[in-house]
Amino acid sequence: AEKSCEIFDSGEESDGNSALRAVEEQEQKQGQCPGPLNGSLQYYYDPIPTKDKNGTKRWQFQCRYCPW
Numbered sequence: 001a002e003k004s005c006e007i008f009d010s011g012e013e014s015d016g017n018s019a020l021r022a023v024e025e026q027e028q029k030q031g032q033c034p035g036p037l038n039g040s041l042q043y044y045y046d047p048i049p050t051k052d053k054n055g056t057k058r059w060q061f062q063c064r065y066c067p068w
Contacts, residue, residue: 043065044063045061045062045063047059047060047061048060
């Protein structure tokens with residue numbers, strides 16, 4: 001008994017990367033319009049890497065308007 005195989009043709013051939021390109025294009029469109037800036041960052045100096053009394057690494061944040 002000989003088996004016959006039907007060949008289905010979608011009418012267009014994929015190069016194997018078309019789905020990846022579609023996702024990358026969609027992500028690029030979403031990335032073009034960033035959200036609002038963080039308003040609280042303007043009140044602080046850049047964080048300073050420090051260590052606490054146990055030697056654990058921490059970040060130190062200092063307000064621009066508070067006395068040192």
